[in-house]
Amino acid sequence: MAENVLLRHEDVPDIHKLDVYLAHDGYAAARQALMTLKPEEVTAQVKESNLRGRGGAGFPAGVKWGFLPKDSDKPVYLCCNADESEPGTFKDRAIIEKNTHILLEGILITCYAINAHTAYIYIRGEFAYGAKCLEQALAEAYGQGLFGKNIFGTGFDLEVYVHRGAGAYICGEETGLIESLEGKRAYPRIKPPFPAVYGLFGCPTIVNNVETLACVPSIIKNGPDWFRSIGPESGPGPKIYGVSGHVEKPGMFELPMGMPLREVIYDYAGGIKDGKQLKAVMPAGSSFPVLTPDEIDVHMDFDSMRAIGAFLGTAGIIVMDEDTCMVRALEIVDRFYHHESCGQCSPCREGTGWLHKLLVRLEEGNGKAEDIDLIDRICTNMMGNTVCVLADAAAMPTQSYLTKFRDEFVAHVTEGGCPLKKTAVQPEAA
Amino acid sequence: MPTLEIDGQEVTVEDGLNVIQAAEQVGIEVPHYCYHPGLSISGNCRMCLVEIENMPKLQIGCNTRVSDGMVVKTTSERAKHAQAAVLEFLLINHPIDCPICDQAGECKLQDYYMLYGAYKSEMQLEAKVHKGKVVDLGPEVVLDEERCILCARCTRFCDEITQTGELGIFERGDHSRLSLFPGKKLDNPYSGNVVDVCPVGALTSKDFRFKSRVWYLEKTPSTCTRCATGCNIDIYHRRGEVFRFRPRQNPDVNTYWMCDEGRHWYKSFQQDSRIPTPLVRDESSFTVASWDEAGKRVAHAVRSAQDGHGADAVAAIIGAKATNEEAFLLSRLLREQIGSTHTAGLSWSPADAFHDDFLIHADKNPNTQGLKSLGLLNGGGEAEAILAAAEQGQVKVLFILGADLVMAFGQKRIDSALGETTVIVLDTDYNGTTEYADIVLPIAAAVETDGTCTNQAGRVQRLSQAFLPPGEAKAGWEALALLSTQLDGPDSVSISDVFSELTHSVPAFAGLTYGKIGLQGIPLAGPETGS
Numbered sequence: 001m002a003e004n005v006l007l008r009h010e011d012v013p014d015i016h017k018l019d020v021y022l023a024h025d026g027y028a029a030a031r032q033a034l035m036t037l038k039p040e041e042v043t044a045q046v047k048e049s050n051l052r053g054r055g056g057a058g059f060p061a062g063v064k065w066g067f068l069p070k071d072s073d074k075p076v077y078l079c080c081n082a083d084e085s086e087p088g089t090f091k092d093r094a095i096i097e098k099n100t101h102i103l104l105e106g107i108l109i110t111c112y113a114i115n116a117h118t119a120y121i122y123i124r125g126e127f128a129y130g131a132k133c134l135e136q137a138l139a140e141a142y143g144q145g146l147f148g149k150n151i152f153g154t155g156f157d158l159e160v161y162v163h164r165g166a167g168a169y170i171c172g173e174e175t176g177l178i179e180s181l182e183g184k185r186a187y188p189r190i191k192p193p194f195p196a197v198y199g200l201f202g203c204p205t206i207v208n209n210v211e212t213l214a215c216v217p218s219i220i221k222n223g224p225d226w227f228r229s230i231g232p233e234s235g236p237g238p239k240i241y242g243v244s245g246h247v248e249k250p251g252m253f254e255l256p257m258g259m260p261l262r263e264v265i266y267d268y269a270g271g272i273k274d275g276k277q278l279k280a281v282m283p284a285g286s287s288f289p290v291l292t293p294d295e296i297d298v299h300m301d302f303d304s305m306r307a308i309g310a311f312l313g314t315a316g317i318i319v320m321d322e323d324t325c326m327v328r329a330l331e332i333v334d335r336f337y338h339h340e341s342c343g344q345c346s347p348c349r350e351g352t353g354w355l356h357k358l359l360v361r362l363e364e365g366n367g368k369a370e371d372i373d374l375i376d377r378i379c380t381n382m383m384g385n386t387v388c389v390l391a392d393a394a395a396m397p398t399q400s401y402l403t404k405f406r407d408e409f410v411a412h413v414t415e416g417g418c419p420l421k422k423t424a425v426q427p428e429a430a
Numbered sequence: 431m432p433t434l435e436i437d438g439q440e441v442t443v444e445d446g447l448n449v450i451q452a453a454e455q456v457g458i459e460v461p462h463y464c465y466h467p468g469l470s471i472s473g474n475c476r477m478c479l480v481e482i483e484n485m486p487k488l489q490i491g492c493n494t495r496v497s498d499g500m501v502v503k504t505t506s507e508r509a510k511h512a513q514a515a516v517l518e519f520l521l522i523n524h525p526i527d528c529p530i531c532d533q534a535g536e537c538k539l540q541d542y543y544m545l546y547g548a549y550k551s552e553m554q555l556e557a558k559v560h561k562g563k564v565v566d567l568g569p570e571v572v573l574d575e576e577r578c579i580l581c582a583r584c585t586r587f588c589d590e591i592t593q594t595g596e597l598g599i600f601e602r603g604d605h606s607r608l609s610l611f612p613g614k615k616l617d618n619p620y621s622g623n624v625v626d627v628c629p630v631g632a633l634t635s636k637d638f639r640f641k642s643r644v645w646y647l648e649k650t651p652s653t654c655t656r657c658a659t660g661c662n663i664d665i666y667h668r669r670g671e672v673f674r675f676r677p678r679q680n681p682d683v684n685t686y687w688m689c690d691e692g693r694h695w696y697k698s699f700q701q702d703s704r705i706p707t708p709l710v711r712d713e714s715s716f717t718v719a720s721w722d723e724a725g726k727r728v729a730h731a732v733r734s735a736q737d738g739h740g741a742d743a744v745a746a747i748i749g750a751k752a753t754n755e756e757a758f759l760l761s762r763l764l765r766e767q768i769g770s771t772h773t774a775g776l777s778w779s780p781a782d783a784f785h786d787d788f789l790i791h792a793d794k795n796p797n798t799q800g801l802k803s804l805g806l807l808n809g810g811g812e813a814e815a816i817l818a819a820a821e822q823g824q825v826k827v828l829f830i831l832g833a834d835l836v837m838a839f840g841q842k843r844i845d846s847a848l849g850e851t852t853v854i855v856l857d858t859d860y861n862g863t864t865e866y867a868d869i870v871l872p873i874a875a876a877v878e879t880d881g882t883c884t885n886q887a888g889r890v891q892r893l894s895q896a897f898l899p900p901g902e903a904k905a906g907w908e909a910l911a912l913l914s915t916q917l918d919g920p921d922s923v924s925i926s927d928v929f930s931e932l933t934h935s936v937p938a939f940a941g942l943t944y945g946k947i948g949l950q951g952i953p954l955a956g957p958e959t960g961s
Contacts, residue, residue, distance in 0.1 A: 168602065185599065190473045190493050343580065343599070343606030344474045350519035353604035357557055374552060381515035384487050385476055 005218045005238045006091075006211060007254040009098035016133060018140040021101040027146055029217035030108045034154045037220075042113035046216060049224035052235045054091075055081055055172075055209030056285065056313045058302040061216075065114050065206055067196035074203040076116040079181065079195075080107055081209045082123040082130070083165050083172035086285035087336060089316030091240035092210035094252055096123070096130040099214070100137040104160070106213035108146065109220055111158050114206055118159050122177050125165040134162045169340035173388045174207035176342065187344045188388035211240060231257030235302040235312075243269040245319035246276065258301035265296065265319060277322040280405070284313025286333045287393035289400030325420045326405040327412050330398060331359040337394035348391035351382040355398060362409060365417030372409050376402055434500040449491035449502055450478055460504050461513055461542050463520075463629045464581035465492035468686040469590060472582050475520070477542070479512040480504045488512050514546045522553040523604060524630075525576045533631030535644040539579070559604050568596075568616030570690055571625055571633050575607045578632035584608065584624035591687065594618045608632065619790060622693045623686075626676055637694065638674045650896040651678055651949050653883060655751065655796035655876040656692040659789050660885030662950070663688060665696070665877050665896045672696035672877055672896065680950055683889065689790050696877065703859040705872035706901030716870070721902065721912060727869050729916040731852045732768060735826035743826040745772035747813045748806055749833025750795030752906065753881030753893060755928040756873075757797070757804050758936070759910035760831050760856075767919040772825070775806030776813040778838035791886055796876070800884035803938040803954060813838075820847040827852045831906070832873075836862025856909060871913075873906040874899035880925040881907060882947060884954060890942065891951035 004010050014020045021027070033042050047062025068076060080103070084092040095103055107119050123131050138160055141147050149157050168186055170176040176186035178200050199205020215237055219227045228236045239257045241264050244250045248270030255264070261283055265271065272278050278293045283300065288311035291298070298308050305312045320329060338356040343349040358375050361367045379395035386392075402409060411419045433442040436453050443452045450460045451467070463475035471493050478491035483501035488508060496502070503509055520539065528534045561575035585597045585608070596614040599606055610616060616624070625635045647666040654661040654675060661684035663675045675696050677688035708724035709716040719727070735743040746764050748757045757775070764770045777798040785792035801807040817839065819825050828851050836844050841862065848866045855867040858875045873879075878899040884890050899905065904912070911922040922928045926944035933939040938954050946952060 170602075187474075190471070190490075338603055341603035343601070343603045346474070346476050346516050346519045346579065349580065349604050349606060350522055353559065354519075354522055354553070381512070381519070385479060385512055385516070387473060 004254045006095055006099065006102070006214050006240050007252060008102065009094075010254075015102075016098055016100045016137065018101060018137065018144065022144075025221070026101055027105055027108075027141075029220040030105045030112075030146070031152055033109045033220050034112050034152050034156055039113045039115055042109060042220065045224050046113065046219055049219045049227040049237070050233065050235065051212065051215050051219060051227065051237055052302060053209055054211035054215070054239070054314070055174075056086070056287070056311075058235060058312060061208060061212055064196065064208075065110075067194065068114055068204045068206065069197060072204050075118065076114055077200045077203055077205040078107060078111050078114060078116045078119040079174070079177060079200060079205060079207040080119060080121040080213055081172060081174065081177055081207050082121050082127070082134075083177060084124055084127075084210070085169040085172050085340075086287065086314045086316055087333070088242065088244050088282060088318040089285050089314040090242050090244075091252060091314065091316070093127060093130055094240070095210050095214050096127065097133050100133050101141070102214045102217055103210055104134075104137055104141055104147075106216040107160060108151070108158060109216050110206070110208065110213055112156055116206070117157050119161070120181055120200070121160065121162045122171065122181055123162060123164055124171075125167040127164075131162055131164050138162065168342070169336075170342040170388075170390060173390065176388065177207060178205065185342070187342055188390075190387055231259075232299070232301045232303065239300070239315060241268070241300065241315050241317060243317045243319065245317075246273045246321035246324070247271065247319050248273055258299045258304065261291070261296040261298050261300055261317070264300065264317060269317075269319070272319065272321050278319065279322045279324050280320045280326065280329070282318040282320075282333075282397065283315070284311045285316040286318065286336060286397060287311075287389075288313050289396055290404060292404050323420065325363070325418050326401055326408045327359065327363050327418065330401040331356065331363050333397055333401075334359055334394060337390065341390055341394075345386035345391065347382045348386045348394070351378050351391060352394050354378055355394065362412045363418060365412065365415075367413045369410070369413050371413070372402060372406070432496050432498040432500070434496050434498065434502065436502045437504055443496060447496055449480055449482075449489075449494045449496055449504075452496045453491070453502070453504055458504055460491045461517075461538075461546060462492060463538055463579055464583060466583050466586075466627055466686075469583060469586040469627070472586065475579065475581050476516045477513060477520075479509060479516065481506045481509045510546065513542075514549070517542050517546050518549065518552075520579050521551075523559045523576070524579070525558070525574075526551075527577070531574075531577065531631040532634040532639045533577075533628075537631055538629040561605075561607050565609075567610060567633075568621055570621045570636055570693075571616050572636055572639065573608060574632050574634070575609075577630050578608050579630055580606050580608065581629060583627040583629070584633060587624055587627055588616070588618070591623070592618045592620050597624075619689050619691065619784070619786065620687060620788075622690045623677070623688070626686075635674070642668065642673050647673055648896070650877075650894050652877065652894040652896065653796070653885075653891045653951075654688060654692040654695060655883065655893070656689075656695040656794065657785075657791040658793035658795060658798055658886035659684065659791045660796060660883060660889065660891050660951075661688040661692055661789060662891070663692070665894070667877070667896045670897045670900065671700060678949075682953075683885065683887075683891075683951070684789055687789065691784070691790065699858070699875035699877050701859065703861070704875075704900055705858065705860055705864070705870060705903065707872060708902060709867075709870040711868045719869075721871075721904070721909075724869055724871060725912055725916040728854055728871075728913055731827050731854070731868070732917060735852070736768060739824075739826050741769035742772055743824065744768050744770045744829075745816045745819070745825045745827070746770075746774070746829035746831065747816055747833050747835065748773065748775050748801065748831045750775060750777035750793075750798040750801050750807070751876075752797060752801075752832040753879065753883055754797065754800040754804065754890070754932060754939075755881045755925060756831060756856075756906035756910060757801055757806060758932045759907055759914065759922065759928060760829060761804060761806060762931075762935070763910065763914055763917065763919060764829070767914060767917040772816055772819070773806060774812030774816050775801035775804070776833045776835075776838060777801065777807060777810070778833070793886060796885070797883040799886060799888050799954075800882070800890075803884060804936055817843065817847040820851050823850060825851050827854065829854045829856070830863055830867075831856045832858075834861045834863045836865070856906060858903070871909050872899070872901065872903035873909050874903055878903075879905040879907070881905075882929065882944075885951075888954045889951045890939070890947055890954055892944075892947050892949070
């Protein structure tokens with residue numbers, strides 16, 4: 001791809017400043033949308049572009065907007081999901097901090113399309129700097145009349161609020177986010193009804209991820225055909241791949257959707273650190289199955305990943321080299337889900353903690369042979385049986401570790417501990 | 431009216447029911463913890479997972495509305511497996527301290543373990559998450575955080591029913607715990623209901639805990655007599671002692687709830703002030719008498735007053751805690767056997783009695799409406815008029831049934847009214863008024879007698895005899911039947927017999943039978959009671 005869209009700050013320094021952004025066609029797409037297109041035409045273009053949600057689920061954004069009831073007399077809200085908390089994922093943060101206005105412009109266009117006059121950016125509490133960036137950029141944009149009353153003289157009004165979360169992974173689940181924004185515990189809601197029908201304050205609400213919204217201006221500016229030409233038709237567009245772990249050049253790479261995972265790791269992230277062998281990759285944050293080295297020729301798009309029983313998720317790629325203890329790695333993953341389960345549904349509340357305890361026991365060398373099947377059984381009992389997918393997000397990677405690296409788990413039992421002799425299990429998080 | 435299939439049975443149910451409710455109609459219990467028909471849907475326990483044809487995932491019965499043609503399987507392999515799995519999750523961190531848990535015997539964890547679980551324990555005790563024990567929530571309730579399964583019934587009760595919002599769930603994951611919001615106490619007039627809605631032993635009643643194993647208690651359905659609302663209750667008792675009242679479901683009266691005042695009302699029936707035997711006054715002190723002896727004294731007093739001063743020299747004041755049957759029998763005795771027109775009802779409550787717009791009524795009598803239907807209360811000055819007549823020496827014999835006149839009118843007034851009158855008191859307990867009695871006839875308290883009361887909305891509801899009254903005391907209707915025979919009137923052999931006579935002579939009750947009233951009561955027809 002010639003130019004970065006989402007990571008444009010790599011091409012244009014200081015693009016987070018309004019004057020720089022404006023000097024580089026900033027808010028031209030918004031102007032075009034508000035002044036020349038009807039809201040439904042904007043939605044139609046986004047639908048046509050086949051922009052799929054970048055928060056992990058890959059639901060087509062335009063279709064989601066189309067679920068808003070046509071005859072409601074309630075206000076419509078847009079919630080920008082900036083609660084980026086998925087392990088190994090740091091793409092939204094980059095957009096928020098370095099390419100702030102493209103997100104704000106995406107919010108403006110989206111609000112126009114869905115006829116929302118209030119938007120909330122729900123930003124992860126730990127992103128203090130990001131929240132400051134957003135506040136500053138908003139202040140600048142309000143100053144230029146890009147938000148507020150009568151934007152571009154079209155009569156369209158929009159207020160945008162930045163809301164900082166208080167530190168819970170579950171606030172990134174869209175209905176948990178809504179509950180939290182309403183001032184309550186972020187217990188995900190039972191669906192249906194979906195937020196498009198019954199969302200924030202009981203009103204029709206669209207929740208979109210940062211990266212999704214940041215794609216919107218480019219669709220309006222360059223047209224849906226342009227967007228669809230980037231990567232596979234089934235889920236096209238620019239995509240940020242975040243690579244972390246045992247690679248030479250960890251970082252973010254904006255590439256077309258559908259890049260082979262191998263290429264991202266070896267060509268962009270510089271391959272495995274210190275010339276070691278690859279052992280495993282979590283290609284989609286931590287909530288989805290782990291891949292083995294013989295699976296990394298997969299293309300990183302929603303459908304190709306599904307075809308091998310994996311997911312694209314956030315495309316936060318966590319690379320593990322040959323020295324990695326997979327029991328320890330899974331223990332860390334499940335410690336996270338134990339810590340972050342909201343506690344609403346019995347299977348997740350009790351299951352995540354149970355999984356973690358069993359993994360600590362295995363890693364410490366106190367595991368029993370039957371623990372491996374017990375872990376598998378707990379996962380099966382958690383999956384699909386809860387209000388939201390956090391239980392699945394814990395169970396799926398866990399089962400994949402057991403299946404793909406079973407020998408290592410068995411070895412921890414038979415050898416009474418980690419054969420890699422790197423056991424330094426961290427104390428269980430409070 | 432959707433028609434659907436549940437576990438192979440076809441059933442047509444009313445619109446808007448969920449799977450749990452629809453299944454209940456064909457006698458199938460879908461196991462559940464967080465679902466409660468009186469509260470909003472929470473969907474957190476996941477125990478009611480059922481299989482529904484054409485839906486790939488199992489669905490929670492509580493949040494699934496039934497629709498036409500739906501095929502529900504509550505006991506398929508998949509559903510049973512999921513239910514057993516949820517139960518296992520709920521139990522891994524549960525202390526399993528059943529031997530010392532007050533909920534044992536009426537615990538849904540125990541019940542479902544027998545039905546769905548019955549597997550071996552996979553979790554060692556030391557690995558369990560530990561939380562707070564014996565947490566004081568308020569005057570009524572103690573919390574054991576480890577037993578809590580976080581179903582949020584209690585928090586929903588406080589949010590939705592009392593709207594007092596004292597309780598919340600704090601922390602996350604398996605460290606989640608039920609707690610009071612800072613600075614709050616669970617101290618609202620209905621707080622005891624959280625103990626009833628708690629499906630496990632997390633919330634226990636300070637009043638009831640450790641008093642008895644529930645399986646030693648008998649349960650008798652009845653009506654609370656604390657106020658004119660008449661909440662439907664179950665009396666839990668053993669060997670002539672009540673251990674607790676619990677609300678019994680009645681959609682037309684109290685739905686699922688009762689107040690704390692009513693919950694503690696059972697204590698009023700088992701105080702040291704209960705009168706154990708008939709008493710007759712000889713000179714200044716009481717002596718114990720047999721019923722026969724006391725009855726003869728009553729007859730003698732009545733006949734001498736009648737002969738010397740005319741029938742209207744005999745009068746009666748009937749308190750609104752008397753049942754319809756007691757009030758009917760005494761007023762009939764006065765009217766028919768004696769020929770007196772001086773029969774008055776009395777419905778007295780403290781002026782500052784606590785009341786609200788939910789279940790707690792300002793009228794602290796269970797049967798004010800009943801006395802109105804019987805024509806004993808109209809303007810409310812009836813008892814007053816009798817006292818005035820007594821003050822003028824016109825009342826020679828006064829029956830007082832279930833009314834403490836000293837409490838209602840003050841000692842001074844009663845001194846001047848009853849100084850010269852032969853006073854016959856029928857009551858459960860010694861009180862200010864028994865001091866004035868010449869003959870005391872001990873009768874059964876509300877938990878010891880059958881009968882009916884008419885609540886403030888004009889609904890006739892049954893009281894049930896849970897056990898016999900103490901000592902020589904008799905059910906009020908039996909005592910009055912005995913007096914009737916002493917005065918050459920008819921006898922009554924059963925409560926339904928009395929009720930049947932009542933329906934024949936009181937128009938408001940026409941057409942009713944004791945059996946028809948059943949356990950849910952029946953609204954009285956007629957403008958007088960305005961149901």
